[in-house]
Amino acid sequence: MQNVTGDLNGSYSLPPGRALDICHQLESAILRHRIRPGMKLAEDEVGETFGVSRTVARTALQALAHGGLVTIERNRGAFVSRPTIREAHEVFEARGLIEPRISRMAAKAITESQLERLNRHIAAEHEAMKRGDMGLALSLSGTFHTAIAEIADQKVLTQILHSLVSRSSLIIALYWQRPDTTCESHSHHALLEAFARHDANAAEEIMKSHIVDLHSGLNLVERPEEEPSLADVFSSREFAISRPRREPV
Amino acid sequence: MQNVTGDLNGSYSLPPGRALDICHQLESAILRHRIRPGMKLAEDEVGETFGVSRTVARTALQALAHGGLVTIERNRGAFVSRPTIREAHEVFEARGLIEPRISRMAAKAITESQLERLNRHIAAEHEAMKRGDMGLALSLSGTFHTAIAEIADQKVLTQILHSLVSRSSLIIALYWQRPDTTCESHSHHALLEAFARHDANAAEEIMKSHIVDLHSGLNLVERPEEEPSLADVFSSREFAISRPRREPV
DNA sequence: AATGCCGAAATCGTATACAAAATTTGTGCA
DNA sequence: TGCACAAATTTTGTATACGATTTCGGCATT
16 A cells, blocks of 8 residues: 555654654554543653653654644643633634635646545545544544645645644544544545536635534534543553653663 | 733743743733844853743744744754745735724724723834834734734634734834834724724725735835844843853853 | 542653764874 | 964753752651
């Protein structure tokens, strides 16, 4: 299978380096729901996990904070963000404003090879869902949206959208209620067909209602408790993120 | 005069502290065109200017980089960003998408006291312009836009807009060509009248054409040359910020 | 048993030290 | 003079040290 997950780069305005790598790794883990909202990301722990000093870990955490994925509290540390209900609404309203426009632009500009790529992307989504890897499926359905922004060739809007989509993933982790995630890839399919026809109006409309669907699929009435039960945390072994690489000196 | 410039806070997702202060001071200086695009911001220089170590200066610069005001190149350092022509177009297109919507929301939600505040804001703009302090006038005309977003009470969009407006200031520093800056405050006045009538449609339309005006007031055909640095921006008392407290050990 | 206080441990904020990379300066040669 | 290349300087990248703040656990008190 092709590299279809890749390259949500370009955000995180850091110079290339280890901090950026750590950013991407942490982001990937959060987007796949391998690290839940609210979880503490201690500087030392992050540093040891990736074999760097606190300095670098700190840089990465601050970068993630600017993207909204992480919240830093003074003298307390960094935590995976827990968007409020209010913020959840705002994020999806913002997406509802931005994405239909992007979708329209993409429909006009898309090339054959980009259509191909989106097709493979959707296929990978299906594949992941069939395997039951919902974390990966969800992550892919997010990158699908940013991929469209890249096709529209709007760097500024792409970066904005990237942040919104990332936060959407947190919101979904906290508030998603609907078990029928299939509707998701249905919309994506419909969108792709509009793209193939270069039908800008259809693309815009489909995207608009797709965002509304996502928004209304959330249960935004009560905020979940701070900590998931201990049983939840220890029952799954999905938390096996990259092991410490630090050699015992 | 009231505090009308204030509080473009809330962005820069850093915990409160010296780094955040430095962020705001640097941002203010950049927005007032006291520091030109392209100017180098060396970590040591920033640190000594504000009386902190490189660590803190670095944090501030990275935060500014995430807002797009500063660009960091690996092993070379931080510079005030020089938006490309391409990015200039994208920024104003994004504002053209977002701000009319925000303006509409603000028109519906605005209160008497907020109207008052915007009035004072415009008055301060006039005042600054009359005094010939174009830097301050420009900065105020920027915060006017973010103030509207705050009235619309949309935190997510406000943060996005804040970044776009900041970058607009860089763009104007590089590409502005029109001498008649008066049209500016005219639009702002018209907007305020629509707000006073709670006329959402008018507010949206006025904002839309205001953004178009700004965009078309730029000379986006050729990128100006680099220009070298001059670092005594902070020597004047307007930025009489915390002096270096470092005792000679 | 519940509550409040206090010391120990953990964690963060900041400064500093040193290594690595880039920039500038200096020098020799054509 | 102009260019090429090497030394010296500057500047950044990263690690580590230490003080400050918070958190946690035990113990006394109610």
